[in-house]
Amino acid sequence: AQSVTQLGSHVSVSEGALVLLRCNYSSSVPPYLFWYVQYPNQGLQLLLKYTTGATLVKGINGFEAEFKKSETSFHLTKPSAHMSDAAEYFCAVSDSVNDMRFGAGTRLTVKP
Amino acid sequence: DAGVTQSPTHLIKTRGQHVTLRCSPISGHKSVSWYQQVLGQGPQFIFQYYEKEERGRGNFPDRFSARQFPNYSSELNVNALLLGDSALYLCASSGQAGGYNEQFFGPGTRLTVL
Numbered sequence: 400a401q402s403v404t405q406l407g408s409h410v411s412v413s414e415g416a417l418v419l420l421r422c423n424y425s426s427s428v429p430p431y432l433f434w435y436v437q438y439p440n441q442g443l444q445l446l447l448k449y450t451t452g453a454t455l456v457k458g459i460n461g462f463e464a465e466f467k468k469s470e471t472s473f474h475l476t477k478p479s480a481h482m483s484d485a486a487e488y489f490c491a492v493s494d495s496v497n498d499m500r501f502g503a504g505t506r507l508t509v510k511p
Numbered sequence: 512d513a514g515v516t517q518s519p520t521h522l523i524k525t526r527g528q529h530v531t532l533r534c535s536p537i538s539g540h541k542s543v544s545w546y547q548q549v550l551g552q553g554p555q556f557i558f559q560y561y562e563k564e565e566r567g568r569g570n571f572p573d574r575f576s577a578r579q580f581p582n583y584s585s586e587l588n589v590n591a592l593l594l595g596d597s598a599l600y601l602c603a604s605s606g607q608a609g610g611y612n613e614q615f616f617g618p619g620t621r622l623t624v625l
Contacts, residue, residue, distance in 0.1 A: 442618045445614075503551075503553050504552070
């Protein structure tokens with residue numbers, strides 16, 4: 400069975416600082432990995448995804464994530480935080496079937 | 512182009528009642544998935560439908576059912592509502608079935624059970 404663990408339910412950074420949101424996964428087959436962002440009272444928006452190929456994945460809004468098989472990790476980073484990045488972030492794992500499993504989420508706060 | 516739409520936006524029901532939630536996928540998308548997001552948690556997979564057939568089912572009781580129509584829109588039905596069914600219900604569509612495909616999410620239906 401697949402699962403995702405997001406380390407840290409809340410992360411707070413200053414505007415302009417590095418954003419690092421941690422995600423570890425468990426999967427018995429090669430995983431497909433996703434990061435989604437959710438703004439208040441809205442649905443989820445895809446930031447980036449890893450399927451196959453290059454392990455460093457670039458997404459929208461300056462975010463990127465690196466798939467590290469040896470560490471079973473898929474951490475999300477952004478070099479410089481903006482106030483508009485404040486939101487809930489979800490890591491998700493899927494396989495070749497259909498079931499997508501989400502982590503519990505990390506709430507990012509950006510301080511001015 | 513219109514994204515995934517869901518109706519209603521908000522809904523208040525009492526215990527024991529029945530509810531129907533509706534979803535219209537992005538035009539051309541044939542796969543619809545339903546998720547339950549309880550406050551403070553990540554979305555939990557309920558169902559996936561592709562070409563009107565159920566392709567996957569999460570760990571939810573039989574009180575939850577769904578169907579997909581010829582135009583690929585979908586309904587999620589929940590019978591005998593419990594307080595614990597209060598949640599944001601998200602619908603997502605994708606062009607194909609398969610876990611590698613990006614899912615596009617609607618804004619959700621907020622269900623409150625009193």
